[in-house]
Amino acid sequence: MIAIGLEGSANKLGVGIISHPSPGKPAQIFSNLRHTFVSPPGEGFLPKDTAKHHRSWVVQLVKQAMAEAKVTIRDVDCICYTKGPGMGAPLQSVAVAARMLALLWEKELVGVNHCVGHIEMGREITGADNPVVLYVSGGNTQVIAYAEQRYRIFGEALDIAVGNCLDRFARTLEISNDPAPGYNIEQLAKKGKVLLDLPYAVKGMDCSFAGILSSIDVLAAELKANPETKDHITGEVITTADLCFTLQETVYAMLVEITERAMAHVGSSQVLIVGGVGCNERLQEMMGLMAAGRGGSVFATDERFCIDNGIMIAHAGLLAYETGFRTPLEDSTCTQRFRTDEMFIKWRD
């Protein structure tokens, strides 16, 4: 069976075409295209501009994906789209595109939970069977484990998502949003050495990032006012690279800690990292050290699958489609609030 997936819950528009040859066989990726709306340094992406971006690119991307996949309209079994969670306006424009394709091609629709898309794609690519999942992106921060037909949320961010914290700090520093603000923070952090004091906000398996963002913003403002400030322990001049380094070391330590607590709780030694922040190599390295200490291992994917993409929507949608799940045209809405644990996972034991 073949599905096309359309993703546009944030600033990436993704179109992917996947094939599930037969049960038990690995999925085949026919095409996986993405076009990102990049805002100028110091600015975030606004819903209306992002929606406009998706509207102007979706037809071209679908055509290109079909051509690259070398499939015809007749080969496609269903059209999968992101139902939520995400930003309202971009979600809507992609849902409209999905409906249009469904009517034009006379295919059935499948609405997909964005988070479940990330998890299922991560499992498919890495082969991790039943891992504890850390889902970290610009909009979400969750520690998830599967039990009885649901992906259950064991821990999550109580205020802003970790990716949002990083993105907003990139805005404070007015560094480039191309290819992604988090990527540029990661590159800067590699040059950092000095670890400064930041709050550390873990509560059980939950965590909070808003206070950390405020504190690092204060440190950045102080640095701008006094560029010659020296670290009181090492005596080195503090740089913006040190700020990026400090921010990464602190927030990733928090993420690894809550993941470890969830692993101890459910008795698992596998961990899978998904979502845009999951591309970060320092986070992957820290998670690997933790998992090794528990006699386990970490599974992560590269930017093709970590960052929002159409193929994960096609994959999760097709899994649901194969169990008989359909989204009738009149119900093909989208929603900004759609918790991971609301989705019934019929395709797993």
Add this chain to the structure above:
Amino acid sequence: MEVQTAPPAHQAPSSQSPHLLPPIFQSDTTPPQLITQGAEALLYRTTYLLPTLPCALKYRPSKPYRHPILDARLTKHRILSEARVLVKCRREGVPVPAVYAVDEREGWVMLEWVEGEVVRVRVNEWLRRRKELGVQEGVEEEVLKGLMGRIGRAIGRMHGVGIVHGDLTTSNLMLRTRREDAKCGDEVLDGEIVLIDFGLASQSSADEDRAVDLYVLERAFGSTHPRAEGLFSELLSAYGTSFKGANVVLKKLEEVRMRGRKRSMLG
């Protein structure tokens, strides 16, 4: 980037214990015995102080993934905060293990060894025996009601002195062993309640935090002892009379129950 990539010494593979204890415990002729390994800490039983005095040794090994400065800061803060909370509880008459020794830099705290079992084990034992004897649910439950009342009062006393536990479950409540021959029937539920594992505890008098404590216990009770869930009201009514302001917390609990501990997901 100045980050440790090689695993530190205490990561040495060993089937006995995955972690090497701080030097002070290494020369002990009867080495500490590993009881449990949580995500954060390792719990050992040791006779380090006196051969006749078993102690609980809680050790927080350094985490190889954390920056050494951050790691030292967190370990120190957590060991001290846990010890402070326990000392405060004990001073105010809340039943908790005594603190014998602390080394916050090495990351350990030594506590009184509480003989007995956790409430989860005892309640399940009691329920199982009743089932064997064919006693109907809902009859002759006074002993269990009594236990629930004792738990409620113990939690109330802790909250009353300005401490919230942060992780109340029936595995973090112990019943001290009282009698050697407590083998038959209702004596299973005898013994003084002792609150343990204050790893997530904090000093707080906020009704919200107190209500979340009760909510977490209620959920834990429901999932581990569905058959005894109905008696949770006994715990709450005893709690309600245990300190000034307890009724406000019970009101707050209704609010927490309505929304759950988690918010609905935004974007």
